[in-house]
Amino acid sequence: MQKIIAANWKMYKTRKEAADCAAALVAGLGNVLPQRRQILVFAPFTAIAETSRAFAGVAGLEVGAQNFYPAREGAFTGEISSQMLHDVGADWLLVGHSERRHILHEDLGIVADKCAFALAEGFKLMLCVGETLAEREAGELGSVLERQLSSALAALSEEQRRTLPGRFAVAYEPVWAIGTGKVAGPAEVLDAHARVRSQLEGLLGADAAHIPLLYGGSVKPENAATLIGLDNVDGLLVGGASLEAQSFLQIISAGA
Numbered sequence: 001m002q003k004i005i006a007a008n009w010k011m012y013k014t015r016k017e018a019a020d021c022a023a024a025l026v027a028g029l030g031n032v033l034p035q036r037r038q039i040l041v042f043a044p045f046t047a048i049a050e051t052s053r054a055f056a057g058v059a060g061l062e063v064g065a066q067n068f069y070p071a072r073e074g075a076f077t078g079e080i081s082s083q084m085l086h087d088v089g090a091d092w093l094l095v096g097h098s099e100r101r102h103i104l105h106e107d108l109g110i111v112a113d114k115c116a117f118a119l120a121e122g123f124k125l126m127l128c129v130g131e132t133l134a135e136r137e138a139g140e141l142g143s144v145l146e147r148q149l150s151s152a153l154a155a156l157s158e159e160q161r162r163t164l165p166g167r168f169a170v171a172y173e174p175v176w177a178i179g180t181g182k183v184a185g186p187a188e189v190l191d192a193h194a195r196v197r198s199q200l201e202g203l204l205g206a207d208a209a210h211i212p213l214l215y216g217g218s219v220k221p222e223n224a225a226t227l228i229g230l231d232n233v234d235g236l237l238v239g240g241a242s243l244e245a246q247s248f249l250q251i252i253s254a255g256a
């Protein structure tokens with residue numbers, strides 16, 4: 001499986017900063033692409049068009065949005081629809097990020113609606129799952145992952161489930177490792193990813209083997225090669241260290 005290295009720019013970057021960073025990525029990728037790595041950038045809404053323009057015509061580089069409202073259009077003041085995001089060049093939608101679950105209070109039902117809607121509208125979908133420190137310490141890792149995965153897939157039609165390979169990825173991001181500098185150790189990542197894989201097998205059968213599993217949470221140039229080399233780690237989702245093109249480029253080429 002080609003490894004996916006995804007940037008989550010969160011609420012950072014003006015249009016110019018995004019365009020400059022995207023251009024630096026294109027210039028710096030050299031021979032790393034497209035054989036070994038697929039690169040995604042989840043840009044803020046206002047910078048999606050610039051990022052997508054900078055990536056146009058370069059194989060292996062795609063743009064996504066970090067959020068959307070699951071309706072085509074309507075009286076939803078302040079919201080952005082997936083069609084609007086398609087219009088500015090987004091191919092991927094990110095759903096279930098812990099900052100949206102915990103800071104913006106998105107519950108399992110909203111996450112499930114968004115997953116079904118994103119797929120119905122023809123997007124590729126990256127679903128984030130992960131436990132808080134309190135849940136880990138209470139021994140709830142398995143049940144949290146099970147709840148987040150099964151509820152997110154519950155609203156999918158049979159046809160949507162069958163066509164998930166190629167347009168669905170899961171990012172395991174322990175909440176306690178996001179933006180904290182505290183990366184999960186190899187044993188913790190191996191254990192969590194094996195659990196995610198086996199739960200996906202229970203939900204999707206043999207197709208689960210073809211769903212890329214990404215690790216996210218304080219990925220840096222120094223730890224990327226170890227993480228990407230672990231069993232069941234098919235990619236990385238990178239926040240802080242993706243904001244500078246040079247550090248993201250080092251992560252992209254780590255272990256390639």
Ligand code: PGA
Nearest residue numbers: 178179217218238239240
């Ligand atoms: P981080 O963020 O790399 O800054 O920890 C990861 C994420 O939130 O996706």
